[in-house]
Amino acid sequence: MNGLECPQCGAVRIVKNGHAHTGKQRYLCRFCGHQFTLGPIWHRISAETIALVDRLLTERISHRGICRVTGVSRSWFRLHLQQLTRSVPHDFDAPASSAKKA
Numbered sequence: 001m002n003g004l005e006c007p008q009c010g011a012v013r014i015v016k017n018g019h020a021h022t023g024k025q026r027y028l029c030r031f032c033g034h035q036f037t038l039g040p041i042w043h044r045i046s047a048e049t050i051a052l053v054d055r056l057l058t059e060r061i062s063h064r065g066i067c068r069v070t071g072v073s074r075s076w077f078r079l080h081l082q083q084l085t086r087s088v089p090h091d092f093d094a095p096a097s098s099a100k101k102a
């Protein structure tokens with residue numbers, strides 16, 4: 001009853017789910033199990049911009065170039081890529097400099 005919608009499935013059965021390490025309130029969708037935090041970043045990016053980002057991604061333009069052209073932040077872009085790689089079966093060869101697999 002907090003007026004929240006799941007960014008994944010649009011359901012409104014959202015419960016609080018602790019806090020992210022950044023101190024932000026985390027939420028859990030009871031419907032699909034998606035966990036998320038509320039950030040202005042997701043609400044400021046229009047669907048058109050997201051569509052443009054997705055199209056540019058298929059053009060093999062550098063990630064920095066995409067951010068520059070579309071005006072999205074690098075942090076938003078990284079989150080967006082994470083979501084894509086989770087939902088798309090084939091892997092992106094993103095230059096993940098800091099990510100190491102143990």
Ligand SMILES: [Zn+2]
Pocket residue numbers: 006007008009010011029030031032033034
């Ligand atoms: Zn959901």
